[in-house]
Amino acid sequence: MSSYFAESPGHAAAAKSLGAELAGYLVDAAQRNVLMLDVLRRRGDNYLDHMAMAAPNVLGFDFEVVMDGRTLPRPVNYGLVRIVAPAAIRTDEASRPFIVVDPRAGHGPGIGGMKPDSEIGAALAAGHPCYFIGFLPNPVKGQTIEDVGCAEAAFIEAVTRRHPGYSGKPCVIGNCQAGWAVLGLAAAHPDLMGPIMVAGAPLAYWNGKDGLNPMRYSGGMLGGSWLASFAGDLGAGIFDGAYLVQNFEKLNPANTWWTKLYDVWSKVDTEAERFLSFEKWWGGHVLLNREEIEFIVEELFVGNKLTKGEVALSSGKQLDLREVMSPIVVFCSWGDNITPPQQALGWITDLYASDLALIAAEQTIVYTIHPQAGHLGVFVSSSVARKEHTELAENMDLIDILPPGLWEAVISPREQDQGYADLASGDYVLRFEARSLDDIRALGLNTAEDDRRFATVAKLSEINADLYKTWLRPAVRALASEPVAEMERRLNPLRSQFEIFSHNNPLMRGVAGWADQVRANRRPVDPDNPFLAWQQIVSQNIVASLDLFRDIRDTATELIFKQVYGSPALQAALGVTDETARPVPADRERGVAALEAGLAGLRQRVSDIGPEIAVLRAAMYVLAGRRSIDERIFAALRRLHGQHQRLDGMTLRQFKAHVREQFFMLRFDMEAAVEAIGAVLRNRPPQISLDDIREVLTAAGPLEGEALDRFERISRMFPEPSPAHETTAGADSARQRPTDAVSSRPAAARTVPRQTSRRTLSKK
Incomplete structure (x- = not known):
């Protein structure tokens, strides 16, 4: 039976193929050994040069x-x-x-x-x-x-x-x-x-x-x-980072x-x-x-x-x-x-x-x-x-x-x-x-x-x-010296593994x-x-x-x-x-007690705001309903600023201070803070329109649930736009909105796609 398999043409072909594959693998492995040795040589030389x-x-x-x-x-x-x-x-x-x-x-x-x-x-x-x-x-x-x-x-x-x-x-x-x-x-x-x-x-x-x-x-x-102190003393006052x-x-x-x-x-x-x-x-x-x-x-x-x-x-x-x-x-x-x-x-x-x-x-x-x-x-x-x-x-x-x-x-x-x-x-x-x-x-x-x-x-x-430090350090310091410490560092395995394969080794040349x-x-x-x-x-x-x-x-x-x-x-x-x-x-x-003590002052200032800050508070109120802030909302805000230049003169530090103050007002007396928005906007209409605000708030997607309810509440506080403003806004909308982009969405969820890279936005 064994002679049959030995003489079988299929078995012989398989054995020949396996032999060829083994020979090919051994040649490849031998070549990889040489190339790997060269990689280690280059690593060692790079180390010395570095x-x-x-x-x-x-x-x-x-x-x-x-x-x-x-x-x-x-x-x-x-x-x-x-x-x-x-x-x-x-x-x-x-x-x-x-x-x-x-x-x-x-x-x-x-x-x-x-x-x-x-x-x-x-x-x-x-x-x-x-x-x-x-x-x-x-x-x-x-x-x-x-x-x-x-x-x-x-x-x-x-x-x-x-x-x-x-x-x-x-x-x-x-x-x-x-x-x-x-x-x-x-x-x-x-x-x-x-x-x-x-x-x-x-x-x-x-x-x-x-x-x-x-x-x-x-x-x-x-x-x-x-032990770290001991290693530092052995190194003559120097700790070798190779230990880390x-x-x-x-x-x-x-x-x-x-x-x-x-x-x-x-x-x-x-x-x-x-x-x-x-x-x-x-x-x-x-x-x-x-x-x-x-x-x-x-x-x-x-x-x-x-x-x-x-x-x-x-x-x-x-x-x-x-x-x-x-x-x-x-x-x-x-x-x-x-x-x-x-x-x-x-x-x-x-x-x-x-x-x-x-x-x-x-x-x-x-x-x-x-x-x-x-x-x-x-x-x-x-x-x-x-x-x-x-x-x-x-x-x-x-x-x-x-x-x-x-x-x-x-x-x-x-x-x-x-x-x-x-x-x-x-x-x-x-x-x-x-x-x-x-x-x-x-x-x-x-x-x-x-x-x-x-x-x-x-x-x-x-x-x-x-x-x-009391009993052993004096003796260790007395025994340590700069030359011995330097030799110890060079012989550290993490260093010697580089140098031994470098051109300093005659066997590697x-x-x-x-x-x-x-x-x-x-x-x-x-x-x-x-x-x-x-x-x-x-x-x-x-x-x-x-x-x-x-x-x-x-x-x-x-x-x-x-x-x-x-x-x-x-x-x-x-x-x-x-x-x-x-x-x-x-x-x-x-800080909690001081914060609570300061709430009375916050409440006194809740209505002491201008229309721009009222708009900022309104936007923060709606965003709190989303429970997240998307980078596109911030990009849209930058775009709005770049188009209208309505926040000129406000530094980043000032804007940050306004955001934090409005955050505290909304957190600790939300109803009073929201009601104050309407009172301010009715008496002093903002330059930024409700459509502008909608554009920012919907930049991350349509408003839904609580955020939508909040926006609808805020939208009722904005004064009706003048006929001249409506005409201008309509012309801008016709130029910038795709004809099929808004008809199927509720007003609060409409978005206005524009083709401006975020990296070209104002960095104000």
């Missing part, structure tokens, strides 16, 4: 230096540059400047502008002048986190001075660790900046989900902050040890450039002073003191995030296991006990949660930049005038056939929906048991840090020539080759094994953490109770 630069960065845009932080009274290794817009993009010097602040979390600067589809690219494309605050690899001796804050304040003030034609303040974007730094700076200098956007920024460091966010247990498993990057990489061993390189090797003909671009930034490790890392770990990561109001400046002033007057935009992601939404948003409920307390503080907070982007994807993903960053950048002026309270930014695909589609450029439409603090609590914040465990870590960390020969004779295997499928199965099994290792490790870590720091005996010994576990700022209802 670190040899005076100011290494990965910005994908040209720039000009504006300020050097080393020249300031309190010198730091930070600097301010102006991004030069590409030739195809025009920016308006009279529009709001944007400032992107890079995170100093171990890797080099430039993450916010590595490519056109980025935070910087989105701001430039929206017509805004853009600036970047980055840093050099080596800190200035003695610089502290507070010194860096003073420098950033000087940079932001310089940007404001450079744009006298804009009446507001710059928008500042803080990525990752730059997020908490920017908010702390805004608490110290409330009038310094305009809207603040924090992306992937941890602020409530203890929060997270069981089984999903193991990084928050790291401090407890290491005994607190003392290692912490990130340990979260996903499958990607670190296998997938990242396998994906390049398996698609080496197409993936090399993307890989090299990312590794240039990811491998550009920078340094911090020991004092800087001690502040970050002791005050923030382990101590969680920022939202408690316990972080103190050298002047004695304690930072209270409730002092921030700028609107705050929080961008986070469910796929981020380094800064999950609970850490990015949980601070809000720490600071404010109720929605009324948030409103009384006149604070506007906007958040949006991406469904799946990882921590780095929040900053570097092209798809995130084209959607979230673009929409937020284009609508920052609208965010700046949103009434106080909590809002969620909801981004949905733009439908070409919907009304006023021309008012939303790009592929998406942004709207802001009112939310409450209960929506933040529903994300899954820490339980009382969780807070006691982390408070126990913080107490134990303080003890261990004091013991180390022939690789470039081999790779050129392979490219000239490249023989990629057919995609349907069965050995490619086998290769993929092997890779999937390796990934599954490493994921299993990660899951077991993380589960064990969480279990040990909970058992050790959840011990009632240990908590009692350290004085941890429910009352002391998670202290919050004093008087979390601060």
Whole structure:
């Protein structure tokens, strides 16, 4: 029987075909090995060239230096540059400047502008002048986190001075660790900046989900902050940022040890450039002073003191995030296991006990949660930049005038056939929906048991840090030296993996020539080759094994953490109770009493308004019935202003003040506020017609339900237009409306499509 199959023509053909496929796969794999080796060589050479630069960065845009932080009274290794817009993009010097602040979390600067589809690219494309605050690899001796804050304040003030034609303040974007730094700076200098956007920024460091966010247990498993101090002392007063990057990489061993390189090797003909671009930034490790890392770990990561109001400046002033007057935009992601939404948003409920307390503080907070982007994807993903960053950048002026309270930014695909589609450029439409603090609590914040465990870590960390600094630090400092510290940094595996494959290694010097020969004779295997499928199965099994290792490790870590720091005996010994576990700022209802006391004054002024403010109040009254604000409504308002110029002389600050005052009047005495609209309009007819108002209010679609009822109530308060006005309005309508666009809709729902790009609208 075996001889039959051996002699079978079909079997022989199959064996021959399989042999040819195996030979083709082996040739392809061998060529990929050579090309992959060349990719690693190029990565190593890029690393050496990058670190040899005076100011290494990965910005994908040209720039000009504006300020050097080393020249300031309190010198730091930070600097301010102006991004030069590409030739195809025009920016308006009279529009709001944007400032992107890079995170100093171990890797080099430039993450916010590595490519056109980025935070910087989105701001430039929206017509805004853009600036970047980055840093050099080596800190200035003695610089502290507070010194860096003073420098950033000087940079932001310089940007404001450079744009006298804009009446507001710059928008500042803080990525990752730059997020908490920017908010702390805004608490110290409330009038310094305009809207603040924090992306992937941890602020409530203890929060997270069981089984999903193991990084928050790291401090407890290491005994607190003392190890960071020890590493800084071993480095002769310098902390190696590569340790921070290692912490990130340990979260996903499958990607670190296998997938990242396998994906390049398996698609080496197409993936090399993307890989090299990312590794240039990811491998550009920078340094911090020991004092800087001690502040970050002791005050923030382990101590969680920022939202408690316990972080103190050298002047004695304690930072209270409730002092921030700028609107705050929080961008986070469910796929981020380094800064999950609970850490990015949980601070809000720490600071404010109720929605009324948030409103009384006149604070506007906007958040949006991406469904799946990882921590780095929040900053570097092209798809995130084209959607979230673009929409937020284009609508920052609208965010700046949103009434106080909590809002969620909801981004949905733009439908070409919907009304006023021309008012939303790009592929998406942004709207802001009112939310409450209960929506933040529903994300899954820490339980009382969780807070006691982390408070126990913080107490134990303080003890261990004091013991180390008192008894061990003198000996470690005596043994540490600059040459030994430099050798230690060069031998760090994250650095040596780059240098060992560079041209400094004699064994790598022939690789470039081999790779050129392979490219000239490249023989990629057919995609349907069965050995490619086998290769993929092997890779999937390796990934599954490493994921299993990660899951077991993380589960064990969480279990040990909970058992050790959840011990009632240990908590009692350290004085941890429910009352002391998670202290919050004093008087979390601060401002509510003052707000209620001021209501009498508001009621006295409820009728003391002109016709323009009456129209503004009417529009806000109707929009409150929709419970959301669409970007097209704001664009229509800009268009109305551009056509009629009826709000000339009103600065953004003044308009914002009017919006907030009318918001409070409507919230606390709606009937009196609405009745006053009619009284004012009957005596002093507004220049803006009811049709103008309808055009704005229906820009996001027809009015329905409560919003329609409110508009009909308001419409009865407007005086009848004069015959001359009706004639002019009719002529304008005939020129601008399609003949079939209005007949089937009720009057309150009619819209007037016009062909004007949002980016050409007035930026007043």
